[in-house]
Amino acid sequence: MKLKNFNLTVGTQIFKAFSEEARIRILHLIYKKKEMCISDLELILEYTQTKISRHLIYLKNSGLVNSRKIDQWTFYSLKEEVEDFSNSMFSYLSKDATLQKDLETYNTLQSNRELAANKIVNKQYIAK
Amino acid sequence: MKLKNFNLTVGTQIFKAFSEEARIRILHLIYKKKEMCISDLELILEYTQTKISRHLIYLKNSGLVNSRKIDQWTFYSLKEEVEDFSNSMFSYLSKDATLQKDLETYNTLQSNRELAANKIVNKQYIAK
DNA sequence: ATACAATATGCGAATACAAGAATATGCTAC
DNA sequence: GTAGCATATTCTTGTATTCGCATATTGTAT
Numbered sequence A, B: 001m002k003l004k005n006f007n008l009t010v011g012t013q014i015f016k017a018f019s020e021e022a023r024i025r026i027l028h029l030i031y032k033k034k035e036m037c038i039s040d041l042e043l044i045l046e047y048t049q050t051k052i053s054r055h056l057i058y059l060k061n062s063g064l065v066n067s068r069k070i071d072q073w074t075f076y077s078l079k080e081e082v083e084d085f086s087n088s089m090f091s092y093l094s095k096d097a098t099l100q101k102d103l104e105t106y107n108t109l110q111s112n113r114e115l116a117a118n119k120i121v122n123k124q125y126i127a128k
Numbered sequence C: 001a002t003a004c005a006a007t008a009t010g011c012g013a014a015t016a017c018a019a020g021a022a023t024a025t026g027c028t029a030c
Numbered sequence D: 001g002t003a004g005c006a007t008a009t010t011c012t013t014g015t016a017t018t019c020g021c022a023t024a025t026t027g028t029a030t
Helices: A008-017 A021-033 A038-045 A049-061 A080-092 A097-111 B008-017 B021-033 B038-045 B049-061 B080-092 B097-111
Strands: A035-037 A065-070 A073-078 B035-037 B065-070 B073-078
Touching: A008 B008, A008 B021, A021 A035, A021 A038, A021 A049, A021 A073, A021 A080, A021 A097, A021 B008, A035 A038, A038 A049, A038 A073, A038 A097, A049 A065, A049 A073, A073 A080, A080 B080, B021 B035, B021 B038, B021 B049, B021 B073, B021 B080, B021 B097, B035 B038, B038 B049, B038 B073, B038 B097, B049 B065, B049 B073, B073 B080
Parallel strands: none
Antiparallel strands: A035 A073, A065 A073, B035 B073, B065 B073
């Protein structure tokens, strides 16, 4: 589903969201993994909790992500309307070393069962 | 021609360039009309000279535009490497009312021969 | 109730950005 | 040389961003 009115105002807001390294890395993981919580992003990106929390709130206020609580975790997911746009953007960035490494780090941590996502017993929670 | 290495660093820089209404409107006219000078942008967008000059220098430093002098005018054009990317971006924004109006204003001013582009006698100058 | 985990927020500091006014530069024409 | 035009730059002001630290909030487990 595409953004209905991608005008100047909405556009600048979305571009601004993508104009920060931390936000791109966060968005990228959300985009690839469908859902991410702060503590997992903390482990993967090695940012402080404050930093990640704030950027996620920024992204939520900008209308790029949704959030929902599962137990003590807040999971953030990409809004349907921006999936198409994000797809374009991340195809441009598909070769970036940092973003590739982030995905590898995710996989390693998941294999080692160190992610919060592993602690969710009922897998239906995670299923989109 | 595509950007060879559209990585995180280059990406955030380009996104930042697009995250400002004034810069988008300027870039859009450059994109559509191939070349624009400050005084023409001043007439069309009704921004101050300082504002336009600064944003153009910003865009040049960010590697999005080229510049060349013709007589007393400095003409700015899109860099080949970002044409593909700009094409995507402006297709998202193709329905925007402000951007459409800017093009109409350009046409009106050009018909009335009020643009600097009209004052260039030798049309070969403008031809890309 | 105490302790802990995940997340959010108030505060303060450093930095970056955007913009106008005035001025400077450089080029053209007379 | 003087005047005028197009553009760039300096100075300054106000505003926005980003971030860490410490603290608050909410929920869970014991």
